[in-house]
Amino acid sequence: MNLPPNFPALLTAAAAWIDSLEQQALAHGRPLAPHELAFAHHAGVREPQRIRVLELDHFPQPADPALCAAAQAYGLLSERTCGLTAGHGILLRRGVADARVLSHECRHVQQYEVAGSAVAFLTEYLGQIVEYGYWDAPLEKDACGHEVAQLGPISLSQEKPLTPALQDQMGSDSIEFASVMAFV
Numbered sequence: 690m691n692l693p694p695n696f697p698a699l700l701t702a703a704a705a706w707i708d709s710l711e712q713q714a715l716a717h718g719r720p721l722a723p724h725e726l727a728f729a730h731h732a733g734v735r736e737p738q739r740i741r742v743l744e745l746d747h748f749p750q751p752a753d754p755a756l757c758a759a760a761q762a763y764g765l766l767s768e769r770t771c772g773l774t775a776g777h778g779i780l781l782r783r784g785v786a787d788a789r790v791l792s793h794e795c796r797h798v799q800q801y802e803v804a805g806s807a808v809a810f811l812t813e814y815l816g817q818i819v820e821y822g823y824w825d826a827p828l829e830k831d832a833c834g835h836e837v838a839q840l841g842p843i844s845l846s847q848e849k850p851l852t853p854a855l856q857d858q859m860g861s862d863s864i865e866f867a868s869v870m871a872f873v
Contacts, residue, residue, distance in 0.1 A: 690820050695755060700815065702753040704808045707775045710749070711807070714778025718743035725791060732795035732835045735802050739777040740795070746783055748773060776801050792837035800828055 693699075718741030721729060729737035748770050751757045766773075772790040773780045774797035781790060804810035817826035824830075 690816055692816060692819055699756055699759055700811060702751065702756040703811050703815065706751045706753065706756060707807050707811065710775035710780060711778040714741045714743040714775060714780060718778060728788065728792040728837055729795045729798070731837060732792060733799045734795055740779060740798055741777065742779045742781060744781050744783040748780065748782065774798055774801070776807055789836045792835060793832045796832040796835040
């Protein structure tokens with residue numbers, strides 16, 4: 690694997706950023722609803738009761754300039770981002786994320802659990818992004834393979850449901866899953 694020379698520094702910054710996002714989600718997020726627990730079980734999550742979902746209007750950007758530059762260079766943490774996983778914290782974009790996004794992010798929670806730590810997960814995941822590209826990274830393909838098909842969009846917060854018109858307007862190609870700031 691041919692990693693960029695600044696990969697260790699980016700990894701350190703990414704781990705700190707992800708840790709802060711997880712702490713925010715655990716402190717301010719909500720537990721999975723009973724019907725959402727099925728997504729976590731389907732994804733193989735060992736401790737679904739620990740998951741907290743934090744719904745946001747916009748995703749935070751890393752404060753570290755190099756990490757932020759990498760995110761912008763790869764364009765994977767953008768205005769179109771629907772979901773991001775930080776350990777047992779799942780961040781979802783309010784009014785846009787649906788069952789497919791939540792089930793995808795639940796699989797990333799399972800991947801964190803298997804890795805044993807954020808640093809171990811990020812080392813593997815980000816290394817794969819560098820080597821194969823976002824959509825061809827094995828962990829990303831695995832998460833896509835665990836997406837739950839549903840009969841229609843669901844409202845995760847009950848505040849702003851994802852309407853069929855909005856879903857059609859977005860199109861499947863425009864939805865970007867930024868599970869764990871995959872942008873180095």
